[in-house]
Amino acid sequence: MGGNLSAQDEPASKRVAAALRGRIEKGELAAGSKLPSEREIASEYEIARTTASAAIRLLEQEGLVLRQHGRGNFVRETSPLIRLGGDRYSRKYRGGPTPFRRECERAGLTPRVEVLAAEQARPPIEIAQRLGVDSFTESVLQRSNLYFADDEPVQVVNTYIPWAVAEGTPLVERKQTGKDGIYGRLEDCGHIMTTIREEVTARMPDHREREMLALPGGTPVLQVIHTSIDQNQSPFEVTRFVLRADRNGLLYQLAVD
Template identity: 40%
Template sequence: MLYDVLVRSRPTLMRLGPDRYSSRSLRRQNLTPFAAEATVQGRAPRVECYAVSRQQAPSDVAAMLSLGLGDAVVLRENRYLADGEPVQLGDTYLPTNVVGTSMLATELDLGPGGTFAALERLGYRTARIKEQVTTRFPTRDEAEMLKLLPGAPVIVLLHASIDSDGFPFEVTRYIIRSDVMAFFTWRRSLPDRQRIRRHRLACQRVRPPGFAGNRQTTWRELAGHRQWSAADDAIRVPPRGAAVPGKSCAGSCAGGAP
């Protein structure tokens, strides 16, 4: 009995990174993201939507949805179970101009594919996501719904879905059990050095004003180049043979100050 309390007998359920929102994968399996990742790990998923209502958007949700303070949203409250064990809660906030009078605004059961399938039927498909992760201790209601042991913290994940036009159309606040779930995420590539190498080759090709000598530039120096933008995660490499504006490099390709 003590072993069952102190040591989890079931394997940790992994939240499988951004690819859990891959539209192609979900359409092929006709599953929700949670159901897809639980199934691939040999777990039996179940999602219970126990309330649908119209509420004022909390301030952090309103900011992520680009709404004004006090704007109304549709709130769908869910509980997620794996093998009959509650593992997370999810409050999904949907702008009223997105869901209208569709079943997302009225029905508890959305059928196969759940919320994201219903949103796709309305023309909203996830192109990218934005997520913020924090931790805290649960409220009493959260502890009861998740059947948490005393003293166990929860992971709070605020997730936003954004379409290809940059429009945020869905936000969910997940309350995740830290004792039974974990995060697994990855990148398909590590592009920074590759992009900087392309940038270095381009700068060597066009020899911008201020380029001093032939000393090879380090990737750290190039990271400070004016054409390097960490904010939009892209490098704008001039086409082969293109002229470079007089202030575009400002000598930083030669190690000068950017």
């Protein structure tokens, strides 16, 4: 015996999840709309309520459905912030909003940044390697921020700057860094960004990230490790961005040599 299983050989929960997924993809169940109740799904597809619940759970794990306790199940809305990777650090924007604020404004969202910490710290090994600093001592300033769009947490951001660069500057203070953000203050120190390197990966969040970003079940994150390189070809700042994958997108438009 062998061959592919027919649809009827699949568990009923998977068949019902596939039917609901198709209705979502076609727009019959629009983003933000409430799904039929488990009782209604059970009746429509002639299955048990426990099977209907299992089907909804599959869609939740795929990131298509959001369960709201006491309210029901809803088709998840997607209105991503687009991170313009090749353009966001351009000097033409100096004196205006920071990159995150510009991206929020383009999406019609209200930005807010909460400074969680600014402290001398021992860097993770991968950060120390990128900066060329000691990983066994408190060789960096670590600034930790939580970024909000319309009061929804969307990014966890940790910035690492060699302590030899940051010491004695406004960067060490636990507050907003003023006009042009950290890059304005780093230019004050003589470090002008001329090159960037960004490494992008996707993964599931850890427990702390899930909590900070209020992530629904099954939601992955995008991780961007950004390295700033100055006019002397020296790395002077590394930032790790952890972005909700359902609320953020990446756009890189680069010239080809």
